[in-house]
Amino acid sequence: MGWWVLVGVIGVGVLLWLAHRLGWIDLSDKSRSSSKGGSSRGGGALLIGDEVFAPAKYEAQLELDERSRLPVPAPAAGDGDEGIFGDGPVRIRLDADGNPLR
DSSP states (O other): OHHHHHHHHHHHHHHHHHHHHHTSSOOOOTTSOOTTSSOSSOGGGGGHHHHHHOHHHHHHHHHHHHHHHSOOOOOOTTSOOTTSSOSSOOOOOBOTTSOBOO
């Protein structure tokens, strides 16, 4: 009976791999970016547990991921300095070589 368990585990693994390759399910880990566009460790399969057992955490992570991809709105001409320059003009002091002083 022990070898049936092994065959079942391997069968489930092959089915998950096939479903991922065909695009039926997405097991990629989007919390890490790599040069290949995917994950190198395969941690995406473990994040399924958050979707099932901690849906609030999962939804919060989706919202955070979406907000981190949104562009920051560019300032308009009439916006002013929005208080980032303080009270007076901005002065950058340079040394003799033209490097900024700290």
